[in-house]
Amino acid sequence: MEKITSKNNIIVKDTKKLFTSSKARYENRRFALEGARLCFDVLNSVYKPDSLFYTEDIYEKYPSEIDALSKEAKQVYVINSQVSEKLSETKSPQGVFLTVEMSNGKQAIGNGKIVALDNVQDPANVGAIIRSAEALGIDGIITYNCCDVFNSKAIRASMGSVLRMNIINSNDLQKTLVDMKSQGFKVYSTVPSSSAVKITNIDFSGNAVSVIGNEANGVEENIKAVSDELITIPMLGRAESLNAGVAGAITMWEMLR
Structure with missing residues (x-):
């Protein structure tokens, strides 16, 4: 676990690009999620968590869910409100963000x-x-x-x-x-x-x-x-x-x- 307190941190800047740039998403084979519901939904999907970012405030609200994501994520970062606002695509950020690996397997459409x-x-x-x-x-x-x-x-x-x-x-x-x-x-x-x-x-x-x-x-x-x-x-x-x-x-x- 690592703490990030600067919104100018290169990890923060690179993660922000995953929210704003399709090119960055497909070059890195990663996409980004924001908010408790979307981030926690990854635990019940075929996708694999990559990097987790969360504030202390959101941890107090969802300790078990954050812990579960932390066990699955490759990197975990505790961030402050300034970094949360930098990453956020919404007016009122909840304080939890997740980058997720895109599937590399070739999918197929079945019947139906x-x-x-x-x-x-x-x-x-x-x-x-x-x-x-x-x-x-x-x-x-x-x-x-x-x-x-x-x-x-x-x-x-x-x-x-x-x-x-x-x-x-x-x-x-x-x-x-x-x-x-x-x-x-x-x-x-x-x-x-x-x-x-x-x-x-x-x-x-x-x-x-x-x-x-x-x-x-x-x-x-x-x-x-x-x-x-x-x-x-x-x-x-x-x-x-x-x-x-x-x-x-x-x-x-x-x-x-």
Whole structure:
């Protein structure tokens, strides 16, 4: 255990980069978490703690949880309030932070109900979709050209679901979907169009993957071209489309009901 009292400490600066820079996260194969709930959730996930930072105040509130994390982490640092404020991405830091090793194993999507995110850029939307996916029982998530799922805003919006869901990144979503079709999946792209099939009329009983598109431009044309159906969520009123997070939640509900 080591004490850090300067916010200019190089360890603090390097850790802060994991909160703010996707490049730093993937170069170091680490991401960072803040807050009691997210940090403690790592103990019940497949991820391995790397460096733990905590204040004496947070230890008084959660001694058993901090001790459990300390046993698993490679490095443990006791910090003061100034360092806590430097690391924090929130207005009222709780005083506990954790860096976590990214998985090096190649993940695979199995059978079941899958959601693919095509160029979804808002971390709040990505996090909300991942949270809803876990709550509803989706079997896996594919991301393509999306914001980094380890972005601190996306992690917070997911309420820790990022740590528990099977999430893989595709470098070529069209190819990924074609491969899934050869394995018996039906591919559906969601679109805000009255000419598309109503989602309530789709039979999702088999293996299925539904694609949620970019907030502004929707699903890419090449992805639509390899889809079995273009599907839409029926809407009343004058709204032209739904927020990606909302559309994702409704789509997943329909896939699983």
